[in-house]
Amino acid sequence: MxxxxxxxxxxxxxxxxxxxxxxxxxxxxxxxxxxxxxxxxxxxxxxxxxxxxxxxxxxxxxxxxxxxxxxxxxxxGWCSALFPTSLRRMAVDRGREGAVRMQRVLIETVPEVGRVAAAEGIDCHFDQGGSLSVARNPAQLERIRTQLADHAAWGFGADDHRLLGATEVQQIAAVDGAIGGLWTPHCAAIHxxxxxxxxxxxxxxxxxxxxxxxxxxxxxxxxxxxxxxxxxxxxxxxxxxxxxxxxxxxxxxxxPVYSLMTATEPLPDEVWDQIGLRDRATFADNRHLVIYGQRTRDGRIAFGGRGAPYHYASKVSPAYERDERVHATLRRVLVDLFPVLRDVRFTHSWGGNLGVPRxxxxxxxxxxxxxxxxxxxxxxxxxxxxxxxxxxxxxxxxxxxxxxxxxLPWAGRTSRPWEPEPLRWLGVNAVTALMGAADRSERRSGRPSKAAAAFWSAIGQ
CATH class of the missing domain: 3.50.50.60 (FAD/NAD(P)-binding domain)
Structure with a gap:
């Protein structure tokens, strides 16, 4: 390049x-x-x-x-204690104590990143304002309640995760249609x-x-x-x-699965007064096809999500980093979350690939x-x-x-390899389609998707 x-x-x-x-x-x-x-x-x-x-x-x-x-x-730019593998799955490998310890070490790692950055003079715009996952339909709220109960069963309390009502969500971020949310302090927004x-x-x-x-x-x-x-x-x-x-x-x-992002122009104070996010809490809603956003230090919203296709034979290319269909969807979803953004200008669109084990x-x-x-x-x-x-x-x-x-549970392990093509291409893209369909079903019915739940159960999560 x-x-x-x-x-x-x-x-x-x-x-x-x-x-x-x-x-x-x-x-x-x-x-x-x-x-x-x-x-x-x-x-x-x-x-x-x-x-x-x-x-x-x-x-x-x-x-x-x-x-x-x-x-x-x-x-x-989410420096979070999130881990893609469930505590239950980790406990199978190293017991309950090992799974809980893994999560606790990740929680400790979040401020440690900020501490090292400060000590080394790295101004990465580190602000540990926590993270908000919003429920906008009953299925998402039910899943949040299940997640909260699961956290509690593993010994994580209100200092780690807290259920929010609609009014409490609005005090953090004025997400349109929010009926509840899950809050954790264990996340920092960074550049x-x-x-x-x-x-x-x-x-x-x-x-x-x-x-x-x-x-x-x-x-x-x-x-x-x-x-x-x-x-x-x-x-x-x-x-x-x-x-x-x-x-x-x-x-x-x-x-290699692509995740794409978009960003607004710097927003005026009167728009931020309507949106909130004063402490730069990162935000998402609890849909299956992941979305994620943050308020940047220079006053933009940087927002991304999944939905781009996996490319045959695990091919990676700069050509896959921009997909107008996906970027248009991301802009539409962000405006749906915050209708005050309907007339703002989006200045950047980009993407990149991340690694997904089998x-x-x-x-x-x-x-x-x-x-x-x-x-x-x-x-x-x-x-x-x-x-x-x-x-x-x-x-x-x-x-x-x-x-x-x-x-720790992830140390020394090796995941089984992905299937050969075309099975890999069919499988990964089928999962993306499944999660999109699950979200649409939940918006219509308000009931959690059985198909999405079955997928996570099938891979041991």
């Missing part, structure tokens, strides 16, 4: 106050202690924690494009590209080398091959998330025999999760884990 076009990747890239000229490519063959493939959140958090723990380590990070090119620079670019500078200050526009063409034990040279390393971290399917031999590991269960692992490490499959909940993954990988690589992160 020409360097001049990086700023057009998203609202977040466009509003960076820094030069996006790529760093130098790998200059030739090199020997290091740790090679990291992917300069997104996972790779950079891993490099950061390695460098903090042991400044003598020789760590190199490579990226096919630039730091923050992928989902780390384009996401919705994602400022965080990832700031992390890149932070690891460089600590002695880590980053080579951009350096693609890995082959990855195996102790060696990363690029067209610029071969990196020999004791440990190799595959931190490619939604691009994992493009790595040789890993096409069926994670399905069982919706993220993983972090390190094989000491081969030196190969991996973390990913966040299913869109990757901002705080990747920070925990990087900390965990660094502990695994150094074989120094005082917090016992390697005992």
């Amino acid at each position: 020409p360097p001049s076009e990086y700023r057009s990747l998203s609202l977040w890239h466009d509003t960076l106050d820094e030069d996006l000229t790529p760093r130098p490519t790998l200059p030739g063959d090199t020997d290091v202690d740790v090679a990291v493939i992917g300069a997104g959140y996972t790779g950079l958090w891993t490099a950061y924690h390695l460098a903090v723990a042991d400044p003598s380590l020789r760590v190199v990070v490579i990226d096919k494009e630039i730091a923050g090119y992928g989902a780390s620079g384009r996401n919705g 994602p590209a400022r965080l990832v670019r700031g992390l890149a500078r932070a690891v460089e200050r600590r002695g880590v080398t980053i080579h951009e526009q350096t693609a890995a063409t082959d990855v195996h034990s102790r060696h990363v091959v690029t067209r610029h040279g071969t990196i020999r390393a004791e440990h190799i971290v595959l931190a490619t998330e939604g691009y994992t399917a493009t790595v040789a031999g890993r096409r069926r590991s994670l399905a 069982d919706w269960y993220p993983a972090v692992r390190h094989d000491r025999r081969t030196g190969l490490a991996f973390a990913g499959g966040y299913v869109g909940d990757g901002v705080a999760t990747s920070a925990l993954a990087g900390r965990t990988l660094a502990a695994m690589i150094r074989d120094d884990d005082p917090a016992d992160l390697a005992s």
Whole structure:
């Protein structure tokens, strides 16, 4: 991609106050202690924690494009304690105590991201204003009540999740047609590209080398091959998330699913007086086909959601990042949530791919025999999760884990591979269609979708 076009990747890239000229490519063959493939959140958090723990380590990070090119620079900016795998599913692997501990560690990770960002001078617009999931029909409200009861059964109380009435929802965000909602304080709104670019500078200050526009063409034990040279390393971290399917031999590991976003122009104060979101709470409603939004520091609404198709054979392409049908739907949904926006101008539309494991269960692992490490499959909940993954990988690589992160339920596991094509294409797109149909059914009937419930049960959630 020409360097001049990086700023057009998203609202977040466009509003960076820094030069996006790529760093130098790998200059030739090199020997290091740790090679990291992917300069997104996972790779950079891993490099950061390695460098903090042991400044003598020789760590190199490579990226096919630039730091923050992928989902780390384009996401919705929710630094949350959300995890795509249910507590019940995690308890099957590591017991009730392990599942609850996983959730508690994620809760602690949210403010930790803000603390590290502040300590490293990264102004990523971190505001922990919580998160609001709104019910706009009886089916959504019933699901929220079920979720709240489930949280309580696992020992999470009102300090973690709270049921809101319609009036309480309006005090946070004036969502049209809201009949209730679920509130959690465990979420911060951020500017994602400022965080990832700031992390890149932070690891460089600590002695880590980053080579951009350096693609890995082959990855195996102790060696990363690029067209610029071969990196020999004791440990190799595959931190490619939604691009994992493009790595040789890993096409069926994670399905690259696109999530698209749009953003308004900066809104005047009188419009914000009608909308609310004064503390920058992130917001969504409780539909199946996920949507997500935030109030940005410069007074816009950045809003996104699922609905874009999965592309045959796990193909990824910049051409898939803009889909006028999906972007038009997102604009329509946002105006439906906040009718005061009906005449505002939308200035940015973009998208990116995220990694989805076959069982919706993220993983972090390190094989000491081969030196190969991996973390990913966040299913869109990757901002705080990747920070925990990087900390965990660094502990695994150094074989120094005082917090016992390697005992968490996602550590050391591998999801079964996705089916070969055309089954993968049929399955992933069928799920998207199913969730859209479930939402339409619930809007009409007010009753929870049995088909959607059956899907989640079928994959063990």
